[in-house]
Amino acid sequence: MLMWVAAASRSHRGNKAGQSLIESCIVIGLTCLIFLGMFQVSQLFAAKEILTYAAGRGARARTVGFNSFMVYKTIRVGAIPNAGLLISPEFTRGPSTWNIDTPENIWGTWRAALGTWPPGEQYLLERSRIPLYLGADYHGQLDPILDYEDWDTITRPNLIENDVSQDLSLRISQQYPLRLPLHRTFYAAEDMTLEAEIKMENHYPVYMYATDEGY
Numbered sequence: 633m634l635m636w637v638a639a640a641s642r643s644h645r646g647n648k649a650g651q652s653l654i655e656s657c658i659v660i661g662l663t664c665l666i667f668l669g670m671f672q673v674s675q676l677f678a679a680k681e682i683l684t685y686a687a688g689r690g691a692r693a694r695t696v697g698f699n700s701f702m703v704y705k706t707i708r709v710g711a712i713p714n715a716g717l718l719i720s721p722e723f724t725r726g727p728s729t730w731n732i733d734t735p736e737n738i739w740g741t742w743r744a745a746l747g748t749w750p751p752g753e754q755y756l757l758e759r760s761r762i763p764l765y766l767g768a769d770y771h772g773q774l775d776p777i778l779d780y781e782d783w784d785t786i787t788r789p790n791l792i793e794n795d796v797s798q799d800l801s802l803r804i805s806q807q808y809p810l811r812l813p814l815h816r817t818f819y820a821a822e823d824m825t826l827e828a829e830i831k832m833e834n835h836y837p838v839y840m841y842a843t844d845e846g847y
Contacts, residue, residue, distance in 0.1 A: 665817060672812045676824060679714050679808050683786075684828040686710030690789055691802040697836035700791065705766050705774070707789055707804060712758070714806060715780030721761070723754055782809055785823070793834055803829040 690707035698706070708715075758778070765778045790803040805827040810819065 665814065668812060668814055669818050672810065672815055672818065675812070676808065676826070679806075680826050680828065682711060682713045683804065683806055683826050684830070686714075686786075687789070687802055687804050687828040687830045688832075690791075690804070691800060691830040691832045694791060694793075694800060694802065695832055695835045697840050700789075701771075702766070703789055703791065703802075705768070708783055708786065709762055709766065711783075711786055711806070712780065714782065714786070714808065716782035716809070717780065718754060718758070718778075719781055720775055720777075720779035721757070723757060785809065795837070798834050798837070799831060800834045801829065801831045803827065 686707045687710075689710040690703045693703050693706040694700075761778045765774060768774050768777060785807045787805045791800065792802075793800045805825055807823040808826050809823045810821070816822075
């Protein structure tokens with residue numbers, strides 16, 4: 633009788649431990665899913681701010697008299713943080729130093745990375761190419777100078793100038809790709825439409841005539 637009670641007690645404890653393990657896995661999974669969703673929302677907020685900044689830079693370029701082509705280039709440069717991977721020119725990243733396994737070396741590498749300015753080779757490459765991109769004379773020159781994976785997801789600017797009120801409105805949108813793991817848990821599509829609109833006083837008609845060569 634005592635042996636049967638002891639065996640039953642062990643079996644009960646084993647079942648309870650297994651049930652606790654399953655419950656813990658479910659809770660951990662749901663917690664990770666919630667954190668992924670919060671991270672995706674914060675990423676979309678940041679992308680919207682970047683798109684608004686790019687629209688503001690484009691509107692500013694127009695108010696000082698630049699033509700539509702320059703406005704277009706300015707917007708794309710302003711939206712680089714939303715543009716994904718650099719595809720032109722080809723960029724090969726150097727070997728990683730994070731495979732060293734001593735805490736001292738890892739800490740030293742981290743401190744060196746934080747203290748380095750500019751932060752990396754790609755930054756230097758982009759910094760050297762952006763003036764060339766802005767100085768390009770026609771569209772055929774643009775892609776070989778600088779191009780990104782998601783630049784084409786940003787629409788051409790919709791620019792409206794009001795001669796009566798002497799202001800302008802510039803609107804752009806982007807089909808922002810959602811690449812976070814499990815994003816379809818929260819949103820059915822593979823991308824989300826982000827829009828930005830800037831209204832600004834228009835200065836250049838007061839003192840100059842801008843020749844707009846279009847696209």
